[in-house]
Amino acid sequence: MSDERVQLTINGRTWDTVVESRLTLADFLRERCGLTGTHLGCEHGVCGACTVMVDGDAVRSCLMFAVQADGTEVTTVEGIAEPDGALSPVQSALRECHGLQCGFCTPGFVVSITALLRDNPDPSDDEIREGLSGNLCRCTGYQGILKAVRMAAGDGEGDHAAEGVEPTTAVSS
Amino acid sequence: MKPPPFDYHRPASVAEAAQMLADLGDDAKVLAGGQSLVPMLSLRLAYLDHLVDISRLVELKGVERSGDVVRIGAGTTEATVERDQLVAEAVPLMARATPFIGHAQIRNRGTVGGSIAHADPAAEYPAVVLALDAEAEATSPRGTRTIAAEDLFTGLWSTALDDDEILVGLRFPVWTGRCGFAIEEFARRHGDFAIAGAVVAVEIGEDDLVKRCGIGLIGLGSTPLRATAAEDQIIGRPVGEVTGDELGRLATEPLDNVPADLNGSAVYRTHVGAAMVARAWDKASSEARNGTNTGANR
Numbered sequence: 001m002s003d004e005r006v007q008l009t010i011n012g013r014t015w016d017t018v019v020e021s022r023l024t025l026a027d028f029l030r031e032r033c034g035l036t037g038t039h040l041g042c043e044h045g046v047c048g049a050c051t052v053m054v055d056g057d058a059v060r061s062c063l064m065f066a067v068q069a070d071g072t073e074v075t076t077v078e079g080i081a082e083p084d085g086a087l088s089p090v091q092s093a094l095r096e097c098h099g100l101q102c103g104f105c106t107p108g109f110v111v112s113i114t115a116l117l118r119d120n121p122d123p124s125d126d127e128i129r130e131g132l133s134g135n136l137c138r139c140t141g142y143q144g145i146l147k148a149v150r151m152a153a154g155d156g157e158g159d160h161a162a163e164g165v166e167p168t169t170a171v172s173s
Numbered sequence: 174m175k176p177p178p179f180d181y182h183r184p185a186s187v188a189e190a191a192q193m194l195a196d197l198g199d200d201a202k203v204l205a206g207g208q209s210l211v212p213m214l215s216l217r218l219a220y221l222d223h224l225v226d227i228s229r230l231v232e233l234k235g236v237e238r239s240g241d242v243v244r245i246g247a248g249t250t251e252a253t254v255e256r257d258q259l260v261a262e263a264v265p266l267m268a269r270a271t272p273f274i275g276h277a278q279i280r281n282r283g284t285v286g287g288s289i290a291h292a293d294p295a296a297e298y299p300a301v302v303l304a305l306d307a308e309a310e311a312t313s314p315r316g317t318r319t320i321a322a323e324d325l326f327t328g329l330w331s332t333a334l335d336d337d338e339i340l341v342g343l344r345f346p347v348w349t350g351r352c353g354f355a356i357e358e359f360a361r362r363h364g365d366f367a368i369a370g371a372v373v374a375v376e377i378g379e380d381d382l383v384k385r386c387g388i389g390l391i392g393l394g395s396t397p398l399r400a401t402a403a404e405d406q407i408i409g410r411p412v413g414e415v416t417g418d419e420l421g422r423l424a425t426e427p428l429d430n431v432p433a434d435l436n437g438s439a440v441y442r443t444h445v446g447a448a449m450v451a452r453a454w455d456k457a458s459s460e461a462r463n464g465t466n467t468g469a470n471r
Contacts, residue, residue, distance in 0.1 A: 002180040021181035021224075024211075043174040044212035045279065057252070057281040063211045064282065067181050068204075068226060112278065133363050134276025 004067040010035065011079030019066045026050040028066035029076055037077040037107045041136070048135035051108040052076045058115035077107035080114055090114050090152045099148035101140040108135045113149055122153055176214035183226045187312055187341055190227050195314045195337035197223045203339060204228065205248060205287035208279050233286065233341060236260055241347045247286020247310075247340045252277070254285060264345045266305060266354040266374055270297040273356060276364045286340040289325070292332045292397060294432075295366040297356065299326060299397030300389030304372045307345045311338040319344075326396040350384070352376045353460030355453040358391060359445050361436065367392050368437050369446035371424070373453040377412045377461045384408070388424055388453075393431050393446045400424035400450070412458050417451030424450045 007016045010033060019028060026043075029035045029052070041047035043062050050061040053075040080088045090113045093099065100106040109132065116123065116131040123131065128149045137145065182201075184190040194201055201223035204210055213219040227233060233248025236257050243263045245254065254260050254271050261268040274280055274288070274297055288298040289309065302309075302322045309320045311334055320333050327333055334340060348354075358370030370391030376384045386407060388400040403423035407415045425447040431439040 002178075004181055020178070022176045022178050022214075024176075024215075027175075044215050045208060045275075048276070048278065051278055058278045059281050060208075060278050062215070063208055063279075065181070065207075065211070067183075068207070068228065116277075130272070130363075131277055134278045 004070075006067055006070040008069050008072050008074060010074045011076060021065060021067050023066045024062050025052070025054075025064040025066045025069050025074070026061035028069075029061060029074070032066075035076050035078050039104055039107055041104070046136070047105070047108070048112065049105050049108040051111045051135065053111060053115060056115070056118075058112050075111070077110050080110055088114065089154075090117065090148070093148040093152040094145070097148040097151055098144040099140065100144075102138075105135060105137045109137070109145060113152065117149070117153055123149070125150075174215040174217075176211070177217060177220050179214075179221050180223045181226065182223060183229065185230075187227070187230060187232055187339060188314075190225050190230070191313050191337060191339050193223075193225050194339065197225070199336045201225055201336075203290070205290070206250065206283040207287075208275065208283040209287065209291045209293065227339065228282075228284070238263055238347070241349065243345045243347060245285050245343050245345065247284060247289075247342050249285050251275075251280035251283045251285065251288070255280060263347045264305070266301050266356065266372060267298070267345065269354060270301050270356045270372060273297050273358055273364075273367070273370075279364075285343060289343065290332060290334060290340045292326050292330055293366075294329065294394055294396050294398070295370075295392035296397070297358075297370070297372075297391065300370070300372045300391045300399075301356075302343060302345075302389075303397055303399040304374045304387030304389035305345055305348070306387060307343050309334075309340055310342040310344065311335075312341045313338040317341070323399065329395045331396075348374060348376055348385070350376050351378070351461050351464060353457035353462075355456035355460070357449040357452040357456070359449060369393055369442045369449055371446065371449040371453045373450065373457040375412075375454075375457045375461050377458075381412050381462070383410055383412050383415065388420075388450060390424065390428075390446060390450075393425070393428055393442060395430050395432070398428075400427075402427050403450075412462060415454070415458070417454045418447075420454045421447030421449075421451035 002021045003018050029038045039049040041049040045060045045063045052061045055072050202221045204224040204226045233246045235246045307322050354374050356372045358367040360367045372389040374387040378384045386404045390398040425443050431442050433439045
């Protein structure tokens, strides 16, 4: 049915295009913009894999239509690292603390953690758990992810960082 | 999962949106935060020809107090309510219920009005609106009217709002005096729809008698419910005499349409519901007795 014009900024780049009104922001990012870092798990707002920032707020990109992002500034996982490709503190901490295994849920976690720490730079364990309760991980387990958040928050509790130990090798589970 | 095709409309004002709804008829639906509507479309539980997006209407956003009423604009996001100092002080039950809604990413887009208009029997805000005797403001091309909370929820996902009406705001009476408020829920995982839950608001007099009480039930019927019979039976009684167990029993005894699904039978949910009422009562009544809810007393 209706096609709608959208103009938006994604990771600093401006897009001006026409979309079908029923196209979700997630599908727009993946299929039209080639930003396949945003993953789609459940497609109805439960798993959190598709989390992106819209005007700074972490939101489910599967629960928003692309046309609704008209005029906004969107940040996806591709926009989190430094322009030279250096990992952000959150990304480094996830790698360091074995906060990912298969990586499917990771983009959602990276975006959620980045937003969480921006709003609450020194969260308690309860606040971390609450802040990440909307992201599901099915393989790594959450302990490494929690550790990574603590490390990225700068309290040095990521267990390997302080000792300069190499990241844990992933074992199949 | 892709939603069925629809025409998208983004009116610039509430008046324009209401006129649009009137012109488009019942094939049109309001799109607010979309955190319930979009999944319903994606799962193809709903087919709509037109969506009228009101999520950007600034006139629908904001919290303000005038006298003993706090008005929350229907377009105010749950995240805003969660952080709002005025809500925390004057309508503490709304503030305390908010963290139970979905997750932070959902609350960043989900709106107060959307939750009420969606009228899910397992949602938090409808129970709060019922328990506190709030009022809904609805605007259509015919004007604006007020709907009492008790008249608002008419069936599963159904409200008294007409097809051309937009919920524009909710007015909460500020409960003053010796009051206490609590919400309790039981869910398999935090953020899931609760298997059962309850909100309790209570006011007691200087004589320690229960002066006013509102009990909202979550997930225990086909509509959001208020346990009026239970409230009636404790009003006027000494607060210390009413036990949580008794109130839980009173609140759940009249239930005759408790849903059953994979998460629990009707009997189980009723049992959990009674326990949630009991816990919420214990918290709310002790807050009222100890005067720890200083916010509402201002």
